[in-house]
Amino acid sequence: MQITKMKCPACGADITADREGMTKCPYCGSTFYVEADKPPVTMNTTINNFNGPSGQPDKTTEQTGNQGIGLLFVFVIVFLALALTFGFSRQSDDTEADSTVSSAETSRAATAGTIEAPVTELTLDISKDGVESLSMLPSNTSLKSLEINNADTVTDWSVLSKLPGLESLTIRKAKELNDVSFLSGMPKLRKLSLSDTAVSDLSILNGNLSVTALYLENNLIADYSFLPTMTSLQSLHIRGYSGKLPDLSGLKLLKEKDIQ
Numbered sequence: 001m002q003i004t005k006m007k008c009p010a011c012g013a014d015i016t017a018d019r020e021g022m023t024k025c026p027y028c029g030s031t032f033y034v035e036a037d038k039p040p041v042t043m044n045t046t047i048n049n050f051n052g053p054s055g056q057p058d059k060t061t062e063q064t065g066n067q068g069i070g071l072l073f074v075f076v077i078v079f080l081a082l083a084l085t086f087g088f089s090r091q092s093d094d095t096e097a098d099s100t101v102s103s104a105e106t107s108r109a110a111t112a113g114t115i116e117a118p119v120t121e122l123t124l125d126i127s128k129d130g131v132e133s134l135s136m137l138p139s140n141t142s143l144k145s146l147e148i149n150n151a152d153t154v155t156d157w158s159v160l161s162k163l164p165g166l167e168s169l170t171i172r173k174a175k176e177l178n179d180v181s182f183l184s185g186m187p188k189l190r191k192l193s194l195s196d197t198a199v200s201d202l203s204i205l206n207g208n209l210s211v212t213a214l215y216l217e218n219n220l221i222a223d224y225s226f227l228p229t230m231t232s233l234q235s236l237h238i239r240g241y242s243g244k245l246p247d248l249s250g251l252k253l254l255k256e257k258d259i260q
Contacts, residue, residue, distance in 0.1 A: 008027065008028060008032075009032055010025060010030035011027055011028040013026075013028070015027075022034075119142065120143060121143075121144065122137075122143060123147040126149065126150050127150040131154075132154075133154065133156055134148075134154060134156065134159045134160070143165060143166060144165055145166075145167065146163065146169050147170040148172070148174070149173060151173060151174040152173055152174060152175045157182055160186075161181070161184070164185055164188070166186045166189055167188050167189060168191040169189060169191070169193070170191075170215075171197060172193075172195045173196045175196070175198055178198040178199055178200065178220075179199075180194075180202065180204060183204050187210060190211060190213065191212070191215075192205075194219055195216075195218060196219075197219050198219075199219045199220060200220040202221055202226055203223070203225075207230075211232065211233065212232050212233060212234045213233075213234065213235040214235070214236050214237070217237070217240055218239065219241075220242075222243040224238075224244075225246055227251075228250050230251070231250070231251060231252070232253060233251050234253050234254060234256065235256040235257075236251075236254060236257050237257075238259045238260070239259075245259065
């Protein structure tokens with residue numbers, strides 16, 4: 001220990017000490033403890049990847065953090081997009097399944113003699129489904145589109161008058177169909193297609209403003225005077241007709257015309 005000069009804590013006299021331990025003041029006789037001088041302790045702590053060469057925050061660490069946040073944000077966006085797409089697709093599939101009766105289901109229901117499910121679209125193949133009448137058709141406003149094929153055996157078509165919500169009607173191969181008075185019960189009908197039927201009179205369409213598409217093929221119609229009065233017609237297809245067609249220049253909305 002080096003010689004240390006100090007003052008007596010009791011009387012304030014200047015005294016010296018050359019060792020650590022108890023010391024007695026030669027002036028007042030007080031004793032006190034003298035502690036040897038100790039070098040200061042310095043602690044150095046290095047934090048990796050914090051201070052760069054100039055003492056500024058490490059840009060690599062900052063960029064890595066930003067990239068992590070960016071990737072997390074992209075992941076969240078992709079997850080939400082996939083969830084929405086899957087949900088919408090599943091909802092669309094469920095809606096389509098509910099609104100349309102498949103061929104197999106239609107066949108089973110037709111054979112049983114009734115169709116009770118609320119449907120919006122229905123296709124019947126009479127000969128294939130083994131149906132003798134149309135009494136199985138649902139009498140409600142939910143049915144919007146009806147297609148009947150190979151219906152040569154059907155004789156009673158009056159049930160169609162109980163479908164006021166029908167917007168599209170297609171009938172193919174119905175040799176016993178000669179009366180279409182049921183059309184008067186379809187105020188929302190927009191598309192009518194008749195092929196290979198015994199229909200000879202369509203005067204019921206005279207002045208009709210709801211039908212925009214008319215398809216007639218291989219029927220027995222001789223008088224087409226009703227056509228110029230259907231001023232809402234946009235599409236007209238006639239094949240295998242007999243007689244003479246009237247002037248159609250007054251149909252200003254007619255965009256498609258196929259007459260053979």
